[in-house]
Amino acid sequence: MSSKIVIETPAIAKIGNKFAELGRQKKVVVLYDKNTAGLFEKSISEQLEKDGFIFHNLIVPASEASKSFRMAYRLYGEMLEREVDRSWSVVAVGGGVVGDLGGFIAASFMRGVPVVQVPTTLLAMTDSAIGGKVAINHPMGKNMIGFFHEPVLILIDPNYLRTLPNREIFGGLAEVLKYALILDGSFLDFMEDNFQEISTLVSPYIDEAVKRSVNAKVKVVTEDFRETTGLRAILNFGHTFGHSLEKLSNYKALRHGEAVLVGMACATQLSMKIGNISSEDAERICAMIQKFPYPKRLIKKYFLDVAPETIIENMRSDKKKEGKHIRFALLKRIGNAYLHREEIAKEDIIFAIEAAKPLFA
Numbered sequence: 463m464s465s466k467i468v469i470e471t472p473a474i475a476k477i478g479n480k481f482a483e484l485g486r487q488k489k490v491v492v493l494y495d496k497n498t499a500g501l502f503e504k505s506i507s508e509q510l511e512k513d514g515f516i517f518h519n520l521i522v523p524a525s526e527a528s529k530s531f532r533m534a535y536r537l538y539g540e541m542l543e544r545e546v547d548r549s550w551s552v553v554a555v556g557g558g559v560v561g562d563l564g565g566f567i568a569a570s571f572m573r574g575v576p577v578v579q580v581p582t583t584l585l586a587m588t589d590s591a592i593g594g595k596v597a598i599n600h601p602m603g604k605n606m607i608g609f610f611h612e613p614v615l616i617l618i619d620p621n622y623l624r625t626l627p628n629r630e631i632f633g634g635l636a637e638v639l640k641y642a643l644i645l646d647g648s649f650l651d652f653m654e655d656n657f658q659e660i661s662t663l664v665s666p667y668i669d670e671a672v673k674r675s676v677n678a679k680v681k682v683v684t685e686d687f688r689e690t691t692g693l694r695a696i697l698n699f700g701h702t703f704g705h706s707l708e709k710l711s712n713y714k715a716l717r718h719g720e721a722v723l724v725g726m727a728c729a730t731q732l733s734m735k736i737g738n739i740s741s742e743d744a745e746r747i748c749a750m751i752q753k754f755p756y757p758k759r760l761i762k763k764y765f766l767d768v769a770p771e772t773i774i775e776n777m778r779s780d781k782k783k784e785g786k787h788i789r790f791a792l793l794k795r796i797g798n799a800y801l802h803r804e805e806i807a808k809e810d811i812i813f814a815i816e817a818a819k820p821l822f823a
């Protein structure tokens with residue numbers, strides 16, 4: 463898988479050679495959202511022209527609402543009007559919204575055409591662009607309609623992050639921290655030593671953080687592509703709690719990474735309560751979590767002021783649960799996570815939520 467992932471500046475310069483290697487015709491539909499079009503359309507179009515591509519640009523609003531069937535339908539129409547056929551590929555330039563939508567239309571258009579992911583947010587570079595999960599939302603639930611559609615190429619240019627708002631950077635960094643906690647203890651050392659540099663996008667620290675995260679995600683999804691063995695489930699560390707907070711905030715107010723940050727604090731407490739990680743490890747994790755800025759008013763409203771029972775209730779519709787009880791990804795120690803398959807007593811979950819609250823008080 464790593465052969466098709468390019469991490470460098472400018473990554474887009476590789477697209478011509480990579481298409482030749484892949485034996486694909488140089489015909490692409492390039493999907494942007496309003497923001498990524500404003501930032502990157504010009505330079506990407508120039509590169510495509512230089513490399514002799516035929517291309518059409520499609521632009522959608524920069525909003526989670528673009529991950530809809532209506533939008534996909536509109537895009538199919540635009541592609542058909544321009545006589546796009548199976549010899550074309552889709553290139554998705556943006557955050558997870560554009561990546562998921564672009565992947566979705568690629569997976570379904572004329573029974574499937576290849577997709578190239580060009581992630582432009584930290585979350586997309588380290589998470590959503592890798593692993594082949596693509597989806598749109600249904601009014602009944604987020605990401606409910608989708609495919610496993612592996613990108614043929616992933617072009618990651620950390621330089622694209624320079625225009626990203628701070629909230630998006632720290633949201634992505636929460637996922638970066640997740641990889642360190644679940645898979646790579648030495649990565650946590652690296653984050654502890656260089657947090658300031660990473661979070662202000664200083665090279666080569668940010669590049670290194672992106673690379674290590676990508677490696678972690680690749681490792682997990684290669685071993686468990688379709689989420690059958692339970693390994694991929696460790697990527698949900700902090701997410702069962704986090705999804706509940708996101709749901710409480712109607713998937714609007716809180717960013718995913720902010721909810722996951724709180725969720726990781728809860729999951730760490732739960733790991734300790736279940737008798738896995740030591741209190742020293744837990745303290746290290748909490749200290750790292752506390753380095754993250756977070757929207758105080760929103761965390762108060764959707765976490766501190768919410769009864770633990772309500773948080774637990776809102777976990778239940780999490781699609782990742784299997785069977786009757788909720789399963790949690792927990793830590794054995796830093797760098798080692800597992801899926802806890804047995805039922806966990808409600809009192810223990812409540813305890814974990816209460817124990818995490820002071821970190822955000």
Ligand SMILES: NC(=O)c1ccc[n+]([C@@H]2O[C@H](COP(=O)([O-])OP(=O)(O)OC[C@H]3O[C@@H](n4cnc5c(N)ncnc54)[C@H](O)[C@@H]3O)[C@@H](O)[C@H]2O)c1
Nearest residue numbers: 495497524557558559560582583585586590595622625626
């Ligand atoms: N497929 C997966 O495996 C997977 C995993 C995690 C999340 N997701 C999905 O990803 C989505 C969230 O992705 P996201 O956090 O990247 O959000 P996003 O795509 O909404 O991007 C966040 C904002 O940043 C803007 N932006 C993007 N790149 C920029 C840049 N370089 N500079 C300035 N602004 C930029 C976007 O226009 C948008 O306004 C959700 O829909 C979620 O369901 C998918």
Ligand SMILES: [Zn+2]
Nearest residue numbers: 637701718722
């Ligand atoms: Zn996540």
